[in-house]
Amino acid sequence: MDSFYANLPEGHVLKTFYQEHEIILQTLNEISDLNTEIQKISDLDSSENELNKLNVLATQLTDSEPHHQREEKALFPVMIERGMGGPPTVMTMEHVSIREFKHNLKDISINNNNLSWNEIKTIINNTSTRLCQMLYDHIQKENQMCYPMAFQGISEEHVWEDIKNKCDKIGYCSFTP
Ligand SMILES: [Fe+2]
């Protein structure tokens, strides 16, 4: 683990965000490998198993919505208040596209809309490649720039407690450690 996060106490808002990122990154790897497998399949009838797996993995990603909500509603408002508005604005905009791609990937795994297998494969390939890239970059920016900036700019223990209470109210992901 990055030493910045290793040094944070267990249960710190930023440590939980980081730990959730690690699990999301794992899911992205699995989606990328699964896409490679799917691209080798020659017809829709032989794809049932892989499409089920894709549905499970895409659902894990849509289940990460409480993570984005905690960022947008608990952490980012305090950053904006304190003049660190740049990264939260960019991150919130990125959440919009990431959300759309996740839902598109989940949809194509269960609803083939009378498309041909080749068309479905192309959509899966484009959506998963773009999503993995976007979400990977997004997580790197939050881990390396946005969260350390928040830590520097918010020095009062009680403000972190307020943020944590807001997070608790919003709730956690099915996969939060
Ligand atoms: Fe985010």
Ligand SMILES: [Fe+2]
């Ligand atoms: Fe995040």
